[in-house]
Amino acid sequence: MNHRIAVIPGDGIGKEVVPAGIETLEATAGRFGLRLEFTDFGFASADYWQRHQRMLPPDWEQTLRAFDAIFFGAVGWPTVVPDHISLWGSLLQFRRTFDQFVNLRPCRLMPGVRSPLADREPGEIDFLVVRENTEGEYSSVGGRIFEGTDRETVLQETVMTRVGVDRVLRFAFEQAQSRPKQHLTSATKSNGIAISMPYWDERVAAMSQRFPRVRVDKFHIDALAAQFVLHPEWFDVVVASNLFGDILSDLGPACTGTLGIAPSANINPDRRHPSLFEPVHGSAPDIAGQGIANPIGQIWCGSMMLDHLGHPEAAAHLLGAVEDVLALGPKESPLTPDLHGIGTTAELGNAIAERVRER
Amino acid sequence: MNHRIAVIPGDGIGKEVVPAGIETLEATAGRFGLRLEFTDFGFASADYWQRHQRMLPPDWEQTLRAFDAIFFGAVGWPTVVPDHISLWGSLLQFRRTFDQFVNLRPCRLMPGVRSPLADREPGEIDFLVVRENTEGEYSSVGGRIFEGTDRETVLQETVMTRVGVDRVLRFAFEQAQSRPKQHLTSATKSNGIAISMPYWDERVAAMSQRFPRVRVDKFHIDALAAQFVLHPEWFDVVVASNLFGDILSDLGPACTGTLGIAPSANINPDRRHPSLFEPVHGSAPDIAGQGIANPIGQIWCGSMMLDHLGHPEAAAHLLGAVEDVLALGPKESPLTPDLHGIGTTAELGNAIAERVRER
Ligand SMILES: CC(C)[C@H](C(=O)O)[C@@H](O)C(=O)O
Ligand SMILES: CC(C)[C@H](C(=O)O)[C@@H](O)C(=O)O
Numbered sequence: 001m002n003h004r005i006a007v008i009p010g011d012g013i014g015k016e017v018v019p020a021g022i023e024t025l026e027a028t029a030g031r032f033g034l035r036l037e038f039t040d041f042g043f044a045s046a047d048y049w050q051r052h053q054r055m056l057p058p059d060w061e062q063t064l065r066a067f068d069a070i071f072f073g074a075v076g077w078p079t080v081v082p083d084h085i086s087l088w089g090s091l092l093q094f095r096r097t098f099d100q101f102v103n104l105r106p107c108r109l110m111p112g113v114r115s116p117l118a119d120r121e122p123g124e125i126d127f128l129v130v131r132e133n134t135e136g137e138y139s140s141v142g143g144r145i146f147e148g149t150d151r152e153t154v155l156q157e158t159v160m161t162r163v164g165v166d167r168v169l170r171f172a173f174e175q176a177q178s179r180p181k182q183h184l185t186s187a188t189k190s191n192g193i194a195i196s197m198p199y200w201d202e203r204v205a206a207m208s209q210r211f212p213r214v215r216v217d218k219f220h221i222d223a224l225a226a227q228f229v230l231h232p233e234w235f236d237v238v239v240a241s242n243l244f245g246d247i248l249s250d251l252g253p254a255c256t257g258t259l260g261i262a263p264s265a266n267i268n269p270d271r272r273h274p275s276l277f278e279p280v281h282g283s284a285p286d287i288a289g290q291g292i293a294n295p296i297g298q299i300w301c302g303s304m305m306l307d308h309l310g311h312p313e314a315a316a317h318l319l320g321a322v323e324d325v326l327a328l329g330p331k332e333s334p335l336t337p338d339l340h341g342i343g344t345t346a347e348l349g350n351a352i353a354e355r356v357r358e359r
Numbered sequence: 360m361n362h363r364i365a366v367i368p369g370d371g372i373g374k375e376v377v378p379a380g381i382e383t384l385e386a387t388a389g390r391f392g393l394r395l396e397f398t399d400f401g402f403a404s405a406d407y408w409q410r411h412q413r414m415l416p417p418d419w420e421q422t423l424r425a426f427d428a429i430f431f432g433a434v435g436w437p438t439v440v441p442d443h444i445s446l447w448g449s450l451l452q453f454r455r456t457f458d459q460f461v462n463l464r465p466c467r468l469m470p471g472v473r474s475p476l477a478d479r480e481p482g483e484i485d486f487l488v489v490r491e492n493t494e495g496e497y498s499s500v501g502g503r504i505f506e507g508t509d510r511e512t513v514l515q516e517t518v519m520t521r522v523g524v525d526r527v528l529r530f531a532f533e534q535a536q537s538r539p540k541q542h543l544t545s546a547t548k549s550n551g552i553a554i555s556m557p558y559w560d561e562r563v564a565a566m567s568q569r570f571p572r573v574r575v576d577k578f579h580i581d582a583l584a585a586q587f588v589l590h591p592e593w594f595d596v597v598v599a600s601n602l603f604g605d606i607l608s609d610l611g612p613a614c615t616g617t618l619g620i621a622p623s624a625n626i627n628p629d630r631r632h633p634s635l636f637e638p639v640h641g642s643a644p645d646i647a648g649q650g651i652a653n654p655i656g657q658i659w660c661g662s663m664m665l666d667h668l669g670h671p672e673a674a675a676h677l678l679g680a681v682e683d684v685l686a687l688g689p690k691e692s693p694l695t696p697d698l699h700g701i702g703t704t705a706e707l708g709n710a711i712a713e714r715v716r717e718r
Contacts, residue, residue, distance in 0.1 A: 083550055092551075116588050118477040140553035142517075152521035156555035158501075162511035191442055192451075192605065194499035196515035222605045226613035229475050229588060246551065246581045247606065254585035 002035040003309050006067040006274070010045045011086075012283030013293035013345075014073020020295035020349025021071065024318060025302045027353040032314040034306075039067070044090035046077035055081075055089035061097055064274060069305050070094070072278035073298065077285065091278075095133050098273035100266035101164065102171050103131040103245060104304070105280070107232070107252030107262070111327035113339065115257040117229070125256055127235035130172040131245020133266060135164040136196075138242045158196050160241070165203045171269055172239035173211040179236055184208075186218040187240035187248060200241060224248070228255055253280060260338050263300035267308060275308055277301040294336040295349045296322055321355040361394040362668050365426040365633070369404045370445075371642030372652035372704075373432020379654030379708025380430065383677060384661045386712040391673040393665075398426070403449035405436035414440075414448035420456055423633060428664050429453070431637035432657065436644065450637075454492050457632035459625035460523065461530050462490035462604060463663070464639070466591070466611030466621070470686035472698065474616040476588070484615055486594035489531040490604020492625060494523040495555075497601045517555050519600070524562045530628055531598035532570040538595055543567075545577040546599035546607060559600060583607070587614055612639060619697050622659035626667060634667055636660040650703045653695040655681055658711055680714040 009018040022038055029036045041063075042048055043056050055075075057063070064070060075090050076083055094100065108126040109115055115125075141157040176184040186204045190197035201218065208216045219227065221244050227234060228251050240248055253262035262280040279297030287293055299322055307315035325333045325348070334343025334351050343351075368377040381397055388395045400422075401407055402415050414434075416422070423429060434449050435442055453459065467485040468474055474484075500516040535543040545563045549556040560577065567575045578586060580603050586593060587610050599607055612621035621639040638656030646652055658681055666674035684692045684707070693702025693710050702710070 087550055116477060117475055138551045138553075142554035144554075144558070150521060154519045154555050154558045156517040156519070156552060158515040158517065160513045160515070162509060189602065189605075191446055192497045192602070193515060194497075195501035195503075196513050199503070199513045221602075222609035225584060225606050225610040226618055229610065229613040230618070243548065243551070243580075246548075247584050250581035251584040251588065251610075254588040259585055259589070 001033070001311070002037065003068045004037050004039065004066065005305075006064050006070045007038050007040045008044050008070060009040070009073040010075040010283065011077040012074055012285055012288035013281070014075070014283055016288070016291060016293050016345050017279065017295040017298040018071065018073045020345055020352075021298035021302045023349050024299045024321070024353045024356060025306070027356040028302070028306065028314050028318045031317065031356060032311060034311060034314065038071070044072075044075050046080040046086070049081045049086070055086060056093070064094075064098075067274050068309060070274050070276040071301070071305060072276050074278065074281065074283040076283045079285075092138075094276055095266055098268055098276070099134065099270070100268045100273070100275055101132065101134045102168055102265075102267040102269055103133040103249070104265040104267055105129045105131065105249035105252065105262060106304075107249075107256050107258070109256045110258060110261070111323055112329050112335075113257050113261070113326060115255065117232070117255055125232045127232070127252065128175060128237050129245055129249040129252055130168065130175060130237060130239045131249055132164065132168040132240070132242045133245075134242070135159055135161060136242035160196050160199060162203070165200060166207065167269075169203055169207045169239060172237055173207055173214055176214045176237040177211055181236040182213055183215045183236035184217075185224070185235055185238045186216065187221050187224050187238065187244040188218050189221045189244075191220060204239075221247070225251055228252055232256070250280070260294055261296040261300065263297055263304050265301070265304045265308065275305075277305045277308075291344045291346065292337050293345050294338050295345050296326075296352075299349070299352055317359070318356060321352050321359055324355050324359060325352050360392070360670070361396065362427045363396045363398065363425065364664075365423055365429045366397050366399045367403050367429060368399070368432040369434040369642065370436040371433055371644055371647035372640070373434070373642055375647070375650060375652045375704050376638065376654040376657040377430065377432045379704055379711075380657035380661045382708050383658045383680070383712045383715060384665070386715040387661070387665065387673050387677045390676065390715060391670060393670060393673060397430070403431075403434050405439040405445070408440045408445070414445060415452070423453075423457075426633050427668060429633050429635040430660070430664060431635050433637065433640065433642040435642045438644075451497075453635055454625055457627055457635070458493065458629070459627045459632070459634055460491065460493045461527055461624075461626040461628055462492040462608070463624040463626055464488045464490065464608035464611065464621060466608075466615050466617070468615045469617060469620070470682055471688050471694075472616050472620070472685060474614065476591070476614055484591045486591070486611065487534060487596050488604055488608040488611055489527065489534060489596060489598045490608055491523065491527040491599070491601045492604075493601070494518055494520060495601035519555050519558060521562070524559060525566065526628075528562055528566045528598060531596055532566055532573055535573045535596040536570055540595040541572055542574045542595035544583070544594055544597045545575065546580050546583050546597065546603040547577050548580045548603075550579055563598075580606070584610060587611055591615070609639070619653055620655035620659065622656055622663050624660070624663045624667065634664075636664045636667075650705065651696050652704050653697050654704050654708045655685075655711075658708070676718070677715060680711050680718055683714050683718060684711050
C-alpha cells in the first residue's frame, strides 16, 4: 500500500512536532508493510508570508490535490501576519476548497494525563465530536447600516443548507452506528435561535429514521457545555454545527486534560479531495524554538490519518504505543515538561517510535 | 424603605422554592428595616395555560409595571405546553418588553458545595458573567428558500446594534471598575464569525478608552470555554453576547458545582422597567412535588434583588447566611439531597432565615 502525504509544518512548534509525527508514522508503516511517501511544503507559514506577501502559491490547489492526505503542523504567527489573514488564507481556505466538511475530534482520558476533573479514570471518558466544517455560523455574509451613528446596526448571516447539514449528520450517525454504545447527541439551541436551529433539529429527526439502532438525544448548547463538565461519561458521538462544534471540541479536550495533545481531522469523506490532519494546539509562540513541545497531538493526528487511509489496525497500534509511553509516567518515559517530565520533543518522539516497533 | 415585589412562582419546583425565598427575604427585611410587599401571580405557568390557552393575561405589562421587581420561580412544563411557547410567551417576552438588557450570573465556589474540578477551594473562583439579553444571536429573523428540495437553504440573522452592544459593555466595564481586580474579559469569535464579532471587538476597544483602569482581554469562545475548566481563577467579569453569555453562564456554575443553586438577574439598569430575578435551575419535573428541591438558587436571587433595589448590605447579609448554613455541612444543616443531606426545601429555607436573624 502506497500513500503520498503532503507535509506542511507551518509555524512555531508545528515545525518541531511534525518530524516526530513522521518518525512514528514511518515506524508504524514499517510494522504494517505500508509505504508512506512524504513531501514537504514551506507555504502556509509566516516565513512564506514574509517572502511572498501571501500565504499560498497560486497553484497550491493543484499541487495539494496530487496527495492522499495533508499532514499539517500549525499556522499562525501574529507578530508577522495577523491571524485573520493567516487562517482565512490557509486553514479555512483548505477546509472549504477541499470540502473537508467533517471536523473530527476525539476526547478521551489518556493514562498518565491529569484531568482537571476530580476522580476520573482512563476509560471513563471517550467520545468523539463531529463538527460541521464548511458552513453555518462561520460566514462573511452580512454587513453594517447607519454606520457611525447611534442607529448603527450589524447583520450577520448564518447559512445552513440541506446538503451541508445532512451530509455531516449522516457521517455522525454512521460513526455512532459503528461504535458499541450507538449513542448520538445533537447540540442545538432551538429555544433561542429561532430559524436555523429548529431546522437543524428537523434534519436530525429525519436522519434518525434511517438509523433505527442509534439512540439519539439532543441538548441545548448551554446545558451540553455544562454536562461536558458534570457528566462527560454520558457521551459517545456528539454532532454539532460549525460554531457549536468548535466550542465543544475545545471544551471536551479541556475536560480530559488533553487540550495540549488533542488531534483534529478535517475530512472529506467522499475522498474526492485530500483530508487534512492537524493538532489542536496551534503554533504556541511562547514555547516555540525550545525543543520542548509535546509531539503527541501530531502523532495522534498521524494515527487518525492512518485510519482515514484505510488502516485501522495500524492506527490503533500507533495510538496504543502513545498510551503505553504515557502510562509509564515521567520517571520512565521522556515526557515533555507539560506532562511533568524533562524530555524533549525529539526524545518523546523517539520513545514512541521505539514502542511502535516493540509492541 | 418600601418595595413592591411581584411574585411569579410558575411551574414545578418554582412553586416550592419561592416560599423559601420569600421567608428569607422577610427575615432580611426585618433585620435591615426594609418593607417588602409581595403580590402573587399565577400566570406564566402551565396551570394558567390550561385554563386560558395563553401564558399571560392581556394586561400583564401594565400589571407588572407597577412593581419594583419581579421574583420569579421557573417556567416550563413540556407535557402541557411546549417549551418554545411557554418560554417565548413569558420569560423571553419579559426580557424584551422590560428591556432587561443585562443578564447577570455570578459563578463562585461556595463552602460545602462540591465542585467537579479537582483541588479547588472556596474563594479561589469568584467571577461574574454579564450577558447581553435582548438581541444578537437570539432572533427570529431569517427564513428558508427552495424548501423541500436538495437546494434547501436556511438563513438566520444575528442582529447587533450600537445601542445594544454599547449599553451592556458599559454596564460590564462599570462592574469591573467597582471590583478589586478591575479585570474584564470579552468573549468573541472574530476569527470565524466575520461580521458581527469583529464589530463586537471594535466596540469593546472603543469602550475601554473610557475605563482606563480596567484591564481588558479577549478570548475566542472556544478557548474561553476551555479556560473556564482549566483556569477559572483567571476571571473577574466576563462580558458576552446573548448566545455566548448563555453558554458561559451555564458552564461557569457547572465548573463551581453550583448549577443547581445558581441565580440569575435579568436587569434593566435604567430602572425604567422592573427587573426579574430567577434561579437558573428551571422547573425540574423529575423532582417536582416531593418537597426536596434546593431553595438556595431562589434565595440567592433574593440577595441579588436586594442589591438591585439599593441594599447591598442586606444582600451581602443574606448571602452570608446561605454560606454559613452551607459551611456547616449536611450533618449540622438540613441540606437537601442534592447536597448529600436529608433536609426538605422548607427546612433548609427555615435554617437560612434563622441564620439571617442570628448572625
Ligand atoms: C430557556 C432559554 C430560552 C434560556 C435562554 O437561552 O436564554 C435559558 O437557557 C436561560 O439562560 O435563561
Ligand atoms: C483558528 C480558528 C479559525 C479555528 C476555528 O474556529 O475553526 C480553530 O479554533 C479550530 O477549531 O480549528
